[in-house]
Amino acid sequence: MARTISYREAITEALAQELARDESVIVMGGDDAWGGVLGVTKGLVPRFPGRVLDTPISESAVVGAAIGAATRGQRPVAELVFIDSMGACFDQIFNQAAKFRYMFGGNARTPVVIRTMYGAGLRAAAQHSQCLYPIFTHIPGLKVVVPSNPYEAKGLLIQSIRDDDPVIFCEHKALYDTRGEVPEDSYTIPFGEANIVRDGGDVTIVAIGRMVAVAGEAAKELATSGIEAEIIDPRTTSPLDAETILDSVGHTGRLVVVDEASPRCNLATDISALVAKEAFAALRAPIEMVAPPHTPVPFSDALEDLYLPDAQKVLNAAKAVVEYQR
Amino acid sequence: MTDTLREAYRVMRTIRTFEERVREEFATGEIPGFAHLYAGDEASTTGVCLHLGDRDAIAGTHRGHGHCIAKGVDVKAMMAEIYGRRTGSCHGKGGSMHIADLSKGLLGANGIVGGGPPLICGTALAAKQQNTGGVGVAFFGDGAGNRGTTLEALNLAAVWNLPAIFVAENNGYAEATSSTWSVASDNIADRAAGFGVPGVIVDGFDFFAVHEAAGEAIGRAREGGGPTLIEVRSTRFSVEADGDCLKRFRARVIDSGELSEPDFDDIDAEVAKLIEESVSAAKAAPKPTLKDLETDVYVSY
Numbered sequence: 001m002a003r004t005i006s007y008r009e010a011i012t013e014a015l016a017q018e019l020a021r022d023e024s025v026i027v028m029g030g031d032d033a034w035g036g037v038l039g040v041t042k043g044l045v046p047r048f049p050g051r052v053l054d055t056p057i058s059e060s061a062v063v064g065a066a067i068g069a070a071t072r073g074q075r076p077v078a079e080l081v082f083i084d085s086m087g088a089c090f091d092q093i094f095n096q097a098a099k100f101r102y103m104f105g106g107n108a109r110t111p112v113v114i115r116t117m118y119g120a121g122l123r124a125a126a127q128h129s130q131c132l133y134p135i136f137t138h139i140p141g142l143k144v145v146v147p148s149n150p151y152e153a154k155g156l157l158i159q160s161i162r163d164d165d166p167v168i169f170c171e172h173k174a175l176y177d178t179r180g181e182v183p184e185d186s187y188t189i190p191f192g193e194a195n196i197v198r199d200g201g202d203v204t205i206v207a208i209g210r211m212v213a214v215a216g217e218a219a220k221e222l223a224t225s226g227i228e229a230e231i232i233d234p235r236t237t238s239p240l241d242a243e244t245i246l247d248s249v250g251h252t253g254r255l256v257v258v259d260e261a262s263p264r265c266n267l268a269t270d271i272s273a274l275v276a277k278e279a280f281a282a283l284r285a286p287i288e289m290v291a292p293p294h295t296p297v298p299f300s301d302a303l304e305d306l307y308l309p310d311a312q313k314v315l316n317a318a319k320a321v322v323e324y325q326r
Numbered sequence: 327m328t329d330t331l332r333e334a335y336r337v338m339r340t341i342r343t344f345e346e347r348v349r350e351e352f353a354t355g356e357i358p359g360f361a362h363l364y365a366g367d368e369a370s371t372t373g374v375c376l377h378l379g380d381r382d383a384i385a386g387t388h389r390g391h392g393h394c395i396a397k398g399v400d401v402k403a404m405m406a407e408i409y410g411r412r413t414g415s416c417h418g419k420g421g422s423m424h425i426a427d428l429s430k431g432l433l434g435a436n437g438i439v440g441g442g443p444p445l446i447c448g449t450a451l452a453a454k455q456q457n458t459g460g461v462g463v464a465f466f467g468d469g470a471g472n473r474g475t476t477l478e479a480l481n482l483a484a485v486w487n488l489p490a491i492f493v494a495e496n497n498g499y500a501e502a503t504s505s506t507w508s509v510a511s512d513n514i515a516d517r518a519a520g521f522g523v524p525g526v527i528v529d530g531f532d533f534f535a536v537h538e539a540a541g542e543a544i545g546r547a548r549e550g551g552g553p554t555l556i557e558v559r560s561t562r563f564s565v566e567a568d569g570d571c572l573k574r575f576r577a578r579v580i581d582s583g584e585l586s587e588p589d590f591d592d593i594d595a596e597v598a599k600l601i602e603e604s605v606s607a608a609k610a611a612p613k614p615t616l617k618d619l620e621t622d623v624y625v626s627y
Binding site for chain 1: 424426433434443446450453481621627
């Protein structure tokens with residue numbers, strides 16, 4: 001039965017259900033003893049003695065330990081609170097976990113999940129607000145998940161834990177308190193299958209993570225001017241469901257990509273290149289990319305609001321492609 | 327006991343002959359890429375790994391061939407891997423720095439200085455969770471001893487009381503930089519005190535010293551006593567000098583009467599044959615092809 005719960009509660013529920021289902025699942029993170037910095041592991045320590053581990057602030061050692069344990073029959077879920085701190089353990093992720101299977105000629109399985117929080121909007125400034133999922137998407141051997149709402153978060157996290165490859169699970173900090181309908185029972189959402197959030201025939205809007213909701217607001221407004229947007233949530237940036245995106249552009253002929261990540265080599269440029277190459281004949285207007293400027297995330301609320309993609313910017317981009325004349 | 331001595335010598339001789347041959351073959355230009363040799367430190371990995379079995383995991387280093395051989399990886403598959411052949415232990419996708427066999431508990435030689443110690447915290451954690459009595463051993467050089475990953479791993483192993491052994495193979499040089507300059511403490515083993523774990527120094531030319539120290543550390547770890555840092559001291563480029571661990575081993579065991587010259591000669595001959603066969607087989611083996619290029623990136627994608 002579905003109830004309305006928060007994104008945070010959906011993640012906790014996914015962890016608890018997998019811990020209960022599979023003894024090889026272990027959870028580790030800073031402050032886990034009292035529920036974790038994000039409050040996601042609250043209540044799990046007494047329910048699963050010895051399997052929810054508190055850690056020092058030692059990104060390399062903790063993530064490396066999760067990876068090492070994954071090669072020896074565990075399914076570890078490591079929490080690395082801010083994606084911005086990933087630099088401290090890039091080696092373990094890029095050079096170890098991501099490459100074991102290929103480097104070892106297929107003789108490795110590393111079923112590790114690294115949960116991390118990303119994104120701007122909470123005035124957390126430059127070192128606590130980045131959207132670094134494109135960096136992980138770039139690395140062969142990693143899978144990258146960007147759930148856009150509580151339902152997605154639960155199903156995709158359970159899938160991540162059961163998946164046999166290393167997964168970077170990116171949670172947007174402004175989504176934790178958002179609420180949505182989530183089934184109580186366990187379920188999975190497969191990787192590489194985009195969700196068509198809204199049907200429409202005039203313009204395709206591909207949006208990542210929190211930007212899915214932003215695109216939704218824009219679509220409502222567009223509908224009042226008679227423009228029907230089709231919104232696609234890729235759910236995972238690696239693997240990427242190219243087919244659903246190309247099919248959609250095939251019938252709308254117009255594309256807007258909304259990405260909160262910095263504009264160079266982000267998902268917007270990646271998806272735009274894909275569509276320009278594979279669906280050029282279908283395009284009736286140049287592709288629009290809605291992304292922040294090429295700057296660090298500013299602190300002041302006045303600046304951060306200007307920095308972030310919002311519904312108005314998406315609306316303007318959608319109108320521009322719909323009204324485009326050769 | 328004589329079986330253990332034979333096995334110890336066989337492993338050390340295999341490493342030595344393997345590495346000498348790789349050095350020769352590398353000079354011909356037939357081996358692609360990089361090859362970092364372990365010759366000279368045979369007593370270190372052999373003294374440790376003779377205590378280990380399938381429930382135990384190790385992580386090697388850049389100079390990882392010795393660790394692989396001591397942990398039981400197939401020598402022919404290793405040689406084929408170094409030659410970049412499809413029959414190699416990683417089907418030619420890893421090479422010298424990435425030979426691995428997870429089924430043998432070998433997490434790989436590692437191309438990243440200090441890459442192994444955090445991983446070993448994980449294998450030790452898995453052994454603890456699964457109650458196997460297994461241990462994890464991270465080998466690292468004097469260069470990696472200055473990496474934050476190594477120091478973080480020591481701290482985490484102590485905090486979690488993991489069955490982990492950290493073996494610092496201090497051969498005096500990180501690439502060409504002397505450890506007397508790059509290591510700020512007098513000894514790498516002294517750093518153990520900072521993490522509240524035992525730290526010992528052993529003579530890396532003396533198999534028996536390494537074997538004894540490792541046995542004590544591994545035994546303590548298996549019984550829940552937590553991690554140990556062992557600094558194994560040797561000298562790079564020492565193979566022809568007085569510090570040769572094989573010569574010392576042979577002299578001592580012949581002196582004690584436990585094995586005789588012919589026993590050693592037999593092992594030398596067996597090993598020489600094995601390495602010769604490994605090289606011929608590797609040279610004759612096929613290279614991977616286009617159909618191998620994009621396989622084995624993911625379990626599923």
